[in-house]
Amino acid sequence: xxxxxxxxxxxxxxxxxxxxxxxxxxxxxxxxxxxxxxxxxxxxxxxxxxxxxxxxxxxxxxxxxxxxxxxxxxxxxxxxxxxxxxxxxxxxxxxxxxxxxxxxxxxxxxxxxxxxxxxxxxxxxxxxxxxxxxxxxxxxxxxxxxxxxxxxxxxxxxxxxxxxxxxxxxxxxxxxxxxxxxxxxx
Amino acid sequence: xxxxxxxxxxxxxxxxxxxxxxxxxxxxxxxxxxxxxxxxxxxxxxxxxxxxxxxxxxxxxxxxxxxxxxxxxxxxxxxxxxxxxxxxxxxxxxxxxxxxxxxxxxxxxxxxxxxxxxxxxxxxxxxxxxxxxxxxxxxxxxxxxxxxxxxxxxxxxxxxxxxxxxxxxxxxxxxxxxxxxxxxxxxxxxxxxxxxxxxxxxxxxxxxxxxxxxxxxxxxxxxxxxxxxxxxxxxxxxxxxxxxxxxxxxxxxx
Numbered sequence: 273x274x275x276x277x278x279x280x281x282x283x284x285x286x287x288x289x290x291x292x293x294x295x296x297x298x299x300x301x302x303x304x305x306x307x308x309x310x311x312x313x314x315x316x317x318x319x320x321x322x323x324x325x326x327x328x329x330x331x332x333x334x335x336x337x338x339x340x341x342x343x344x345x346x347x348x349x350x351x352x353x354x355x356x357x358x359x360x361x362x363x364x365x366x367x368x369x370x371x372x373x374x375x376x377x378x379x380x381x382x383x384x385x386x387x388x389x390x391x392x393x394x395x396x397x398x399x400x401x402x403x404x405x406x407x408x409x410x411x412x413x414x415x416x417x418x419x420x421x422x423x424x425x426x427x428x429x430x431x432x433x434x435x436x437x438x439x440x441x442x443x444x445x446x447x448x449x450x451x452x453x454x455x456x457x458x
Numbered sequence: 459x460x461x462x463x464x465x466x467x468x469x470x471x472x473x474x475x476x477x478x479x480x481x482x483x484x485x486x487x488x489x490x491x492x493x494x495x496x497x498x499x500x501x502x503x504x505x506x507x508x509x510x511x512x513x514x515x516x517x518x519x520x521x522x523x524x525x526x527x528x529x530x531x532x533x534x535x536x537x538x539x540x541x542x543x544x545x546x547x548x549x550x551x552x553x554x555x556x557x558x559x560x561x562x563x564x565x566x567x568x569x570x571x572x573x574x575x576x577x578x579x580x581x582x583x584x585x586x587x588x589x590x591x592x593x594x595x596x597x598x599x600x601x602x603x604x605x606x607x608x609x610x611x612x613x614x615x616x617x618x619x620x621x622x623x624x625x626x627x628x629x630x631x632x633x634x635x636x637x638x639x640x641x642x643x644x645x646x647x648x649x650x651x652x653x654x655x656x657x658x659x660x661x662x663x664x665x666x667x668x669x670x671x672x673x674x675x676x677x678x679x680x681x682x683x684x685x686x687x688x689x690x691x692x693x694x695x696x697x698x699x700x701x702x703x704x705x706x707x708x709x710x711x712x
Contacts, residue, residue, distance in 0.1 A: 298470060298473075299470060299473040299474045299475060299577075300473055300576060300577045300578050300579075300640070300644060301578070302475070304487065305475040305491070305493070305577075305579070306579045307486035307487055307488055308475070308477075308486075308487055308488050308489050308490075308491050308493070308494065309475070309491070309493050309494070309577060309579050309580055309583075310579060310583055311483065311486070311488040311494075312488070312490070312491070312493065312494030312497050312498075313497060313574075313580055313583055313584075314583075315494075315497075316494070316497035316498050316500070316501045317497075317501075317554065317558060317584075319501055319505075320500075320501045320504060320505065320554050320557075320558055321550060321551065321554045323501075323505045323509070324504075324505075324508070324550050324553055324554045324557075325550035325554075327505075327509060328505065328508035328509055328512065328526075329530065329549070329550055329553060331509075331512045331515060332508070332512055332526055332527055332530040333530065334515070335512065335515050335516075335517070335519075335523075335527070336527060336530065336531070338517065339517050342517060
């Protein structure tokens, strides 16, 4: 069919694109085909350029751009959240340090208070004990003095008894005492 | 050997342009050909894939969407690295060139398919488009300053020598850009066809059919290599486009 048509064209124009068979020139260098190739190249490449520039590329570019924006937004959001987290962590550590300091203060205060109370109690008990000790020493001293005084009496009565037994004569208390005082002094 | 000798098995038969729907416009033969068909297929594949995959426009991409995004980011990074942020106004152009060349190259590897980029007129048109934009944009934004591109920083005595070299190097850019892609595609497909043809020829040659797996293995390896070349050449085309655009955007900072 096409051969017939080409044949018709050839008859009327004298130039035609060979439809089949062995070429008489090397096909890529056959100038008879140039016009057709250039025309259809212009049509097809023009259409391709139009479709790419107006439809396909803007769509792809839009999607890629949108994705890039979205990723950037998400990254920014992540950075912001990280900063928030860091701030919260810092606040937490700060309050922890505060609490620790407060607890230490409280512990020290309690320790000091207890130590002071213990000291006071000890002082009181020591005072009481000292007072009791002093009183007891005083009593011992009195008892000793009393005992020593008794020793004189006993010595006097013993001496008068001894004298009366030896001499058979009574001795007055006054004489005995004088003699004892003389002996103690001598 | 009969099978390998007829026209259909000639290594260059695959590059023939065949008219599918005759058409005449502006006095030129603009018939809809197999080449035009594969250009349209490439454009349809690219557009369908990129537009369908982005239908969800989800923040967490589906598999298809992430492939589309990988393409986008890859080309965008190439433009940014080579031209800078101001070069992003050329991003749709570089992206279109890259995917068009890439898909034309890769689709061309499908057995029986036509390789649009194996024709010098197509690659030359794309290269001239790039150089044309470089010149127009360069002159429009920098005026005569754009001509500094041809005057390198050398002692004045050397200028009579350097300026012609710079001019020739500038003029050879579209040539090298187009021939590199065209020649890579052409040579690769011819090599594939020849080795694949050996398989059939050997099978048809009686006892020699025993060694026919050897060219078959070679064809498989070559197919893998050609896939690499197809991707690499599309990338090279895009990178060089960026490099040339850099001159238009930033002037001569050699």
